[in-house]
Each structure stands twice: as structure tokens, then as C-alpha cells.
Amino acid sequence: MGRNTRKRRTPLATKAIAASAALALGGGGLIWANFYASAHESSNQSWGGNQTKAATAQVATISCPDVGQKLTNVPNQARQGVAMELSNLDKQITEAYSRLASTRQSQTNDPSFVQNAIVGPLKEKRAATIDRIRIDIQRVGGSFDNSLKQLAACTTQTANQTTAGGQQQNGGQTQNTGGQQQTGGQQQTGGQQQAGGQQQNVGGQAGNGPVAADFVDITKVAPNVQGKPARTGNASTGSFTTRCGVNANKNHNTDNVIVAPGVANGAHHLHDYVGNQKVNAFSSNQTFLQGGTSCQNKSDLSSYYWPVVRVQDGTQDFDQNKDGGGKEGNVGKILTPVSAQIKYVGSPASKVVAMPQFLRIITGDAKTTTNGLANANAHWSCTGFENKVQLTSQYPICPQGSKVVRTFAFQSCWDGQNIDSANHRTHVAFADPASGVCGNGFKAIPQLKMRLVYDITPPTIQNGQVKNAYAVDGFPEQLHKPATDHDDFISVTTNGLANKIANCINNGQRCA
Template sequence: MRIHKRDKARRRVFALLLAGVVAVSGASVLAAAAFAGQRPWWSQQQAGANGQVGTVACGDVGEALDTVPEAAQPDVDRDLADLDVQVADAYRSLAEPGAGGGEQRVMGALAQKRSATLQKIAANAGPDSGLPKDLSGLANCAVRRDLVVDASARDFSADGRGGTTPDKNAASAAKSGGLGRSFVDIRSVAPNTAKPARTGNANGTFTSQCGRNENRHLNPDNVIVAPGVSNGAHHMHDYVGNKDTDGFSSNNKLAGAGTTCTNGDQSAYYWPVLRVLDGTNEKDAKAPGGGKDRNIGRILQPAEVGITYTSATGNKVQPMTRFLRIVTGDAKALTNGPANAHASWSCTGFEDRQLADKYPICPSGSRVVRTLKFPDCWDGKNIDSANHRTHTAFSKNGSCPKNFRAIPQLTERVAYDVPTGVRFAVDSFPEQLHNPITDHGDFINVMSRNLLDQVVSCINEGRRCG
């Protein structure tokens, strides 16, 4: 059995999230009183009359899970994926023109479907799952009109029609609102990066050169969170490293696959694609993960991809185990809140200025940069956990939590040549509205033992390898 205890802080975060979604007379609303007079983080955004669009917010069932029996994990993962489908379908129904009058019907039907699926999850996960006995709070969802989406992702239709003329000058466009409220000129951001607390001398680095996804390995699956499910992510992923990664990849399949990495690293590295909204579309404009999930526009191939391992604290690290799964960021951070949002955005030449909830407008000649830092502590036992998080952790104040060990910290740095003045957006679950705070990354370690030992020795001995 997988047993993973969440700390009190995590439980409080989940309780607040769940308290924010209640059902009243069959219609879902935000329960602001549950925050004891505190304005929730999402209501602090500036909402404009022309840019405000509602979305669907539900309690994150996966985040609630503490324990799932090993044999039941596949069924639970598939049921969790079904919950995502239900939310996406409800959002599509509400977003269709003329669907406003059917809000109560749509949300009522969603609650019924979620209730049935939650009963299955609770039965499979067992009494120690961490799920509340009363599942109604998780079944009922809210229509959230306080969450803001700007025009950056709504001006182009899935069939490629519509759209506006791209702004000719990024700075003037930002000033006039032409790029939308989700964009900010990086030059207007003050330096905000601080050096992490380092308590040791393990300052080496190890780099895997894995290319820029030149072979266009793309799919909308997520083998970590939704194994055995097609379109489990509802957005397209870029992959480097392991060539056979999809929603149906077993450990044996990953171990037998080729790799794009020059050092034989067969690990799977992946993240949501970035799309430019210039009026053109990909061949997935009417496909799952693409236009059917409201991910439209032209997919940008990365101009740079960096796969680097370091010690986050300077303390000596220990090897990861083969097939360890690690995720960073939160694909549902728009509705979940920022507790697990660890991705950031910047521009080359300005990477001392990092943005969490805005897209950067970069000067001419500067590339848009996404930085995805992964947890650097591991419980030393489990390759995964019920909620895919609690077997790993981020170090704090230079050390790992009790009973966790320091491991090499993976950083995925992905840079793009974005045309000046053209809007862009990261792929997301449809109801997450392409918000930059939902950026995230995934990793499955498929290194050989020799390579794992090499990573650790390079870091601990202060050498630069790769």
C-alpha cells in the first residue's frame, strides 16, 4: 500500500480550496466567507468588463489523496482522468454561445457525474485514502466569474478563422492593452531572484543534451498522472529524451526505448507546448488536446532546451531510483491557487527577473524563457505517490524534510523565438484558460545506474559534466 502523509499546512491549503466551492439551490457559487474575511488570491486580479470570462472550478480530488493501494492505483488514476473529462465537457457547454440559461442544468449534471465517479474512487482507494467522508464538497463545483482571462487566447477560432492583426510594437501594445492583462514588459519588472540558501560545497552540475524536440514528439497524454488514458492531459506536450513516451508507456517500454539525449539518458522530459496566436493553426485544430480542448494556434518548437541537475542547497546528493516520477508546477493552479505553482517566465538577458502569473514581453532579439525547477528531496522509497507529489518535496532553509533525502534537482529551461508583438499562450486544461501560472513539467528517471552515479559524483565533487 502506498502511504503518504501530508503535513498540516498542505491539509489547510486543501481545506481552503474545498471550502471555496459549495452548491446553493443547485447553482454553484464562490463561498467567500470560507476564507474568514480574506480575499482569495484569484479575486485580487483586476477584472475588465471586456476580458472577464467565467470558468469551472472544482476541488482537486487528486490533491486530497493520501493513500491508494498499489493494485487500485490504475483504476483510481483512470477515474481521476474521467473527472477531468467531466469538467472540460461542462466548461465547453457553458462556453458555447447561448448556454448561459443552461448553467444550472450543466452544473447540476456535472455534480451528478462527479458524485458517481467519486464514489468509485473512494471505494477503490479505501478508508485511509484521505478523502472526506462527505464527498459532496468535492462533487459540487463553482462557476467562477472572478477568474480573468484576457483576449490573448479568445480571438482565434479552432478552425483558424477570426483573429486580429498582431501588434507591431510589443512595448506600445502592452501599454495600450493590446497584448492583454496577462502580459508584462520584462523591462518593467525589478530583479526579484534571490540566491537559495546553500549550506554545503556540492556545487557541480550535470547536463543532458537532449535536443529541442526536432522529431516533433507531441501528444496530449500524461503517463504519470493519467496512465493508460488517451488525451489524459487535455493539452499537447513537448517531449525530449525517451522516444516512446505516451500515456501507455510501461517501465519496460521506457527502458527499451531510444533517446534523443546524447549521453544515453533514456529519461522522459516533457512540458506543455507554447503556441503563438497569429491566426494560424496546427493540424490538431479539431483534435483532442488541440482545438477540441481549446488549445489553438501554431505550436512553437523550442529554440533552446536545457536539462540540468544540481544540488539546490549545496549539500551532497544521493542517487534517484530508476523510474522515479516527479512533477513540478500545477496544471490547475488557476482554480487551485498558487500553492504548487513552481514554474516561472522570463526573457534571455533578464533572467534575474522571473514572473509566475504573467507572460513576459521580451525586447527584440530576446527569447521567451520558461524555467521549471523540480523537487530536490525524495522519501527514498516510492517512485510515485497517490497524488503524484508527496513522495518528493522541495528543500527549505537549506535542508530536506524529516525522513527525506537530498537528490539532484532537475531544472528544465526552455526558450523560444516568439515574433515581436505576437501574443502566445501555454497549452492548458480548457477551464484553466491558458493562464501562465498553470505551467508545469514532468519527469520520469530512466537513467542507467552508471549514469545516475555519474550525475551524483559530478555534483558532489563540484565538476561540470555533460
């Protein structure tokens, strides 16, 4: 079977990424920490905040390669065990980040502390975990690429050696400033404001972002949305809308059954769930069928879930002291969308085949701050601007009367055989952005599009600092960057609904 392993974005995503300067860091995971010397501060503040600084020390990063993206060929019998070990790698990074942020005084007193107490032990843990992945794969007869062992080592970097700090957008033109924003003689480096010799934290209510450079006034951004591919005579022009609510019943958890099955808090951030109401780390295909649904169409048992958005206004929510919440840098008031539109659309180049039962799709990448933008598929905009401006690497500041919009356009090509893949990507692909054609034997399926609208008081930028910021939940070391936005989907239908959706689209109807 010829697999199309290239991840093609939609034209919207391609243009949005071009318009929003890249955060690419050359691969590898990034952990930020603030290193302060102060006789006044507590050493047990894990996630930053307002600290008194008596002297300035070094700001450092640790770069850790993403092992999961490299695992494209894992036998089915080994996937559960491998998923558990990949989750362990995420947990190790989270713990290292917490240790970096809570040992500032020790780092100031001992220049070798980070290497000896954090980076060195982290490499040993990662090496052992990668070896367990090797054992899991080889135990069932699979092959393991020994070069993956080289991904155990993490390296330290100063803020000047990384471009993690976000971008500044001027007059509609995106400017990648290498993470540095020049403002009246003050330098903002990777979110670390340096003024008068003092360093402040990475920004945000929890000290791990976002920063002012992560926001842009959308009225000052030049239009960047491309046109859609031209339809052919065989196009599938219909659509199917399913109404599943906005998660008003607050169905949340910090699991991710796709990438970390069987692992509690496998996502390390909080998800909203609509559709299937029985989804957690321990769910199975059988429990999906028994889960009930928030959708009006009770034959739609699909699970639609995404990271929550929070306003960092100084308040805390129910999970302020819980894993995946405040304990991991996801803080502020959780916002419920004012509307959530879920629609399936067709292909401009062909008819579509029905989605297979239990198909899993992840769109976007929760780790773009560390992986770069290869798999980014974030779209941020404002009502009234969606057909003009879509942003990937910045959050929009919307004008009065306009609301924040997150849009997701999922992969619409399927390999015809697999409902998932080892890295949860290669069984699906994007159509060619110019023609809409699926390549290399892939079949067109209904494209899932989701539009989430939020009523958010616009944040303000004062003296290079953002106040009342909003941000998407994420892994703590990802700094709440907008490009990390992502969406998850598991197709579960009954009573022939998958075929009804495909037929509606192929016949050019508008169904709901």
C-alpha cells in the same frame, strides 16, 4: 516514516510568485463561458472566436473542487483505477466547458439553463465518479475520506465574483486588480472586455485566453530574483548536463503517463517530449527501458516532457481538429524551442544520493487558475533578464533581440522510499528556500533544472486587447494562464548513470 508534505519552493519560485500577483480562487475548478444573445451567431461554435453580438447576456463561471489534490493516501493496488476516474473528472469538466461555450442562446433565453442542463448533471456525474473512486480504494482495504463526496458539487459565479482575470503590472509593482483592469473608462473583467454595454470573449484565438492582463513589459518590472542559500562545507557543488535536443522530430502527444496512465488524451493538451522516445499513456517501466532516447548519452533514457507553447497568430497546426488541440481550445502555431538545457545540480547543504530508477516528478500545477498558487512553480523571463526578473502569473513581453525563457527547478528532496505518490507530490519536496536543507527524513537528490528558450515576436497590446499572443497549452478551463506552466520527468538510466550523476555532483565536477 515522517513525511514532509509541505511543498517548499525554490527561492526563485517564492520570489517570483510574490512578484506576480496571485490568481488564487479559493480552491475549486473554474470553467469560463461566454453567454451571448445574438440572432446572427451560430450555436455550434464550441470555442468562441469572433462573434456578432446583438444583445448582452450574463458571463458565468462554474467552480469545481480538485479531487486529485485531496487524494494523498491511495493503496498501490487501487492507483490505476483511481487515476482512470480522476481522468474522467477532467473529461467531465472539459465537456461541461464545451457545452457552456456552445449553448449561449439557450442560456440567454432560460436563466435556469446553466443550473438545470450543465451544473446539475455535472454534479451527478462527479458524484458517481467519486463513489467509484471510493469503491476502488475500499475494495483493496484502503480507507476513504467520506468528506470527499462533498467535492461533487460545482457552483456558478459571475465574472464579478472571481479573480480569474489576471493582473496588471505597473512600474514593476504588481497590482492584483481582482481580475478587473481599468482602462479609459472601460472595464476588463476576467478577460471579458465591457465597452458600451457589449461583452467580448475571454480573449485569445480560441476564446479561452490569454488576455492582455496576462502579459507585462519585462523592462518595466522591478528586479525580484533572490539570492541562493549559502553553501555549507558539505555542499555538493558539481553539475551534470545531458543534451537531449529540442524535440525537432516533433514527438508529441496529449497523454500523461504519470497522472493518467492508460488514458488516451489524459492531459487534454499537447506535450513536447525529449529523452525517452517511447512515452505515451500506455507506457510502462519496461517500455521505458526499450524506448531509445534523443539524448547524446544513450544511457539517459529519462523522459523529459512539458506542454507546448503556441503563438496565437490566427494560424492552425496539425491538431486543429483533434482532442487536446483545437477541439479543446489549444490553438495556434506550435513553437519548437531554439534551445533546451537539461542540467542536474547539487545541494548547498549536503551531498546528494542517486535518483532511484523510475522516479516520477511533476513540478508546477497545470490547474493553478482553479487551485490557486500553492503548487505553482512557473518561471517566465527573457534572455538578458533571467538573473533579475522571474514571472509566475504573467508572460513577459521581451525587448527587441531578447528571447522568451521558461525555467523549471524541480523538487530536490526525496522520501527515500517511493518513486511516486497518490497525488504525485508527497514523495518529493522542495528544500528549505533559506538553507537548502531537506526536512523530516527526506534525502537530497540531484536537482533537475530545465531552461527552454523560444524565439517569439513580442505580442502587442492595443485598446486593452493582446494581438499575436503566445501561451502555454493547458486544460481548456484554465484560460492559458502563465502560472499553469508545469514540467514532467521520469528518471530512467542504464549503465550506472544515476550513480555517475550523483558522484559528479558530490565531487564538485562539471560533467556532461
